[in-house]
Amino acid sequence: MNPRDEELVASAQRGDRGAFEELVERHKHKAYHIAFDFARDREEAKDLSQEAFLKAFSNLRNFDGRSSFYTWFYRILVNLCLDYKRRQKRRPAEEFDETVEHQLDPSHQPSMPMSPDQHVLAGQISHKVGVALQALPPKQRTAFILKNHQGLSIKEIAEMMQTAEGTVKVHLHRAVTALRQRLAEFA
Amino acid sequence: MTDQNNPLIVPCKTLEEDLVLFHYGDLAGSERDTLQSHLNDCTGCAAYLRELGNLLPLTVKADEPAQTFWNDYSRELRHKLDATMEKKPWWQNLAVIFQPRLLSAAAGAAVVAIALAFTLGKGVWPTKDIPHDDETMMEALPVAENLEFFKAMDVLDDLDLLESMGSQGGAA
Numbered sequence: 515m516n517p518r519d520e521e522l523v524a525s526a527q528r529g530d531r532g533a534f535e536e537l538v539e540r541h542k543h544k545a546y547h548i549a550f551d552f553a554r555d556r557e558e559a560k561d562l563s564q565e566a567f568l569k570a571f572s573n574l575r576n577f578d579g580r581s582s583f584y585t586w587f588y589r590i591l592v593n594l595c596l597d598y599k600r601r602q603k604r605r606p607a608e609e610f611d612e613t614v615e616h617q618l619d620p621s622h623q624p625s626m627p628m629s630p631d632q633h634v635l636a637g638q639i640s641h642k643v644g645v646a647l648q649a650l651p652p653k654q655r656t657a658f659i660l661k662n663h664q665g666l667s668i669k670e671i672a673e674m675m676q677t678a679e680g681t682v683k684v685h686l687h688r689a690v691t692a693l694r695q696r697l698a699e700f701a
Numbered sequence: 702m703t704d705q706n707n708p709l710i711v712p713c714k715t716l717e718e719d720l721v722l723f724h725y726g727d728l729a730g731s732e733r734d735t736l737q738s739h740l741n742d743c744t745g746c747a748a749y750l751r752e753l754g755n756l757l758p759l760t761v762k763a764d765e766p767a768q769t770f771w772n773d774y775s776r777e778l779r780h781k782l783d784a785t786m787e788k789k790p791w792w793q794n795l796a797v798i799f800q801p802r803l804l805s806a807a808a809g810a811a812v813v814a815i816a817l818a819f820t821l822g823k824g825v826w827p828t829k830d831i832p833h834d835d836e837t838m839m840e841a842l843p844v845a846e847n848l849e850f851f852k853a854m855d856v857l858d859d860l861d862l863l864e865s866m867g868s869q870g871g872a873a
Binding site for chain 2: 531534535539543546551559567568572643646647661667683684686691693
């Protein structure tokens with residue numbers, strides 16, 4: 515039977531490096547996908563999620579078990595992603611466009627083959643969605659990504675964002691309203 | 702896909718937040734049942750819900766890297782962890798020095814050192830010059846002598862006065 519996260523954390527806190535690596539194996543996929551939802555870039559998502567694991571490793575002594583390891587770790591990750599987006603905001607718009615265009619490279623997505631028309635449409639949507647998400651305030655963007663992309667419950671998001679469930683619902687509603695206005699042509 | 706110039710579908714304003722939660726399956730119990738029955742009668746809310754169903758999945762950008770990516774990911778992270786363990790940040794080195802146990806021992810040693818310095822170094826270190834008793838007497842003596850002189854002068858003044866009074870009386 516596999517040990518629970520909390521048991522692995524306790525072992526890691528006693529200096530068992532292998533226990534921490536097991537936690538990484540368990541959470542690396544989800545961590546990467548959350549980071550990708552924020553960064554929309556593979557290399558950035560890899561760096562951000564790895565940085566979150568390193569930060570968790572360095573601060574493992576401070577983890578007191580009041581929340582689950584899952585919540586504690588993803589809070590670290592989301593904060594790093596938000597910091598990354600703040601830094602990104604200082605970059606010129608052209609650079610952001612380049613990043614989005616880079617994502618549209620067919621070799622970048624190992625998904626089903628698309629026709630040229632579908633490819634163009636997917637590119638337009640991806641670009642507009644990227645810009646629309648970028649324009650959302652950080653809390654709205656966080657609530658939206660964790661709900662819409664990751665399928666977390668409102669309770670989990672509230673714990674991660676350290677806020678009330680009602681506040682998360684408000685952020686989510688406002689994010690959806692803003693995206694709906696910006697992406698109306700695709701609805 | 703709707704025309705870009707068409708106005709947005711307008712749902713019932715008070716139910717908009719619930720419709721978003723309904724879309725994500727986060728509305729439960731009686732609230733869900735009430736909204737469900739409302740949707741049967743309200744075309745605006747029903748259209749809004751359909752629009753969310755079409756639009757929101759488009760915002761998800763799927764990315765499924767190959768297995769080699771994940772192998773590299775783990776190997777790279779292990780190297781980074783090795784580097785983290787080898788190279789402690791400067792503040793952690795300081796933290797070792799400022800551990801409570803070491804800090805209290807250092808404070809105790811400092812108190813003992815100060816106490817010893819005061820006790821043993823009393824005759825060694827120069828102190829502020831305080832005049833000795835003899836020197837004080839030597840300074841006070843001339844002042845006392847001068848005082849006697851001035852008192853004697855006062856008596857002489859009085860004698861002059863008596864003489865002048867006596868001579869005046871004799872003449873009278």
